[in-house]
Amino acid sequence: MDMIPIRLNYGMSREFIQKFRDALLVNNAEDEEKVRSYLDSLQSDHRDKMTFKQLMQKKSRWVLKRMRRHVPPPDELHASVKALFDIYEDSKCAVSEFSLFDRRCKAVAPSVLDSIKRGHISDPPGISWYYLLYIDKLGFPVYRCTRGTNSIEGGVHQNIVRKFASFNASPALTDCALADYRLRHNIQVQYKLILYVLEAPFLHLLIIIT
Template sequence: MIDLAHHSPVTARDPNLDEPSALDYDGDTSSFLPTRVLIDVFHLIDIIPINLNHGMSTEFSRRLRDVLFANNSDNETMIRSYLDGLPDEDLNKMTFDQLMKKRPDWGLKRVRKHVRQPVKIATTVEALFNTYQDSNCVITGLPLFDKRCKKVASYDLETIKKGRIHLVFLGIIYVYR
C-alpha cells in the first residue's frame, strides 16, 4: 500500500528521489551525488548565461573557446603555410590569428580541435572567469556576469576540476571506471 500523504500530489512519487539541479548549486559538493556522466563541452560553454549585449561578450566567448579547445597542429600548420603562400596583393593575405578573428567559420571548418586535459585548463578557466566577470560594459555599465551567471560559472569550474567534460563523439556520454 502506497502512503499518498508522503508522495508528491502532482506526480505521486517520492520527492526525496529528486536529484539536485545544477542551478541550485551552492558550492557545497558534499550534497551532490557522484556521477559518471560527462558534460559536453559545447553545453558547458552554452549554459553560461552571459549578457550578450555586453561589449566584452564576444571576446569572452572567443577566449573561453580557445582555452577549452586546442587546435590540431598539423591542420594549423597547413593553413599557416597556405596563408603565407598567398601573394601580397591578395585580399585574403593575413595571419592565422587575423583569420580566426575575421573569418572564424572558414578557419574552424578546416582545423580539427580536441579538448584539452581538464587538469591543464582548470586554472586558466578560473583566471578567465575572474578577469571577465566584473568587467563593466561601457554603454550600459552592467557587469558581464550577473549573480546567476557567477553561480553557473562556479558550477562549470567545479565540473572542469572534477574532469567531467568531454567532446562527445558518436553519442558517447559516459565514462567507465
C-alpha cells in the same frame, strides 16, 4: 556542464565567448601551422591575405573544417578557464557599466569549474573525434568532427524504441534483435558512404550498438 549566461549585449561578450571557446577547444598545432603557412605564402595583394586571427573571425567555419581540436586534460583546462573567469567576470561594459558576469552567471560559474575539474568535459586520452573526408584543392585535409553529435538520435535510438518497445522481450531476444538491427544498419551506412564519400574510411562511421 552548465552554460555561462553572459550578457550578449555587453561590449566584451564576443571577445569572452571566443576566448572561452579557444580555452575549451585547443587547436591541433600541426593543423594550425599548415593554415598559418598558407596565409604567410600569399602575396600582399591577394584577396585572402590576412592574419590567422582575422581568418578565424571572418571564415571560422572554413578553418575549423581543416583543423582538428581537442579538449585539454582536467587540470590544464581548469586552470585556463578559471584564469579567464577571473579576468572577465568583473569587467564592466563602457556603455551600460554592468559587469559581464551578473548574479546568475556568478552562481553558475563554480559548477562549470567543478565539472571541468572532475574531468566531465575533457576528451578521453588517445581518442580522436575526427575522420578525414577529403583533401581540398589547396591541399588541406577536410575533417568531420563527431564530438557531441546527435546524429544517432533519430536514425538509431528512435528506431530501436519504435521496433522493440512493444515486444516486452527477454534479454536473450533483445540481444538477438539488436544484433540483427546492428548488421542491417551498418550495411546501409556502408552503402551510402560508398556512394557519397568514396575517399572516406567508411568503417569509422558505422554505428556500433553495444
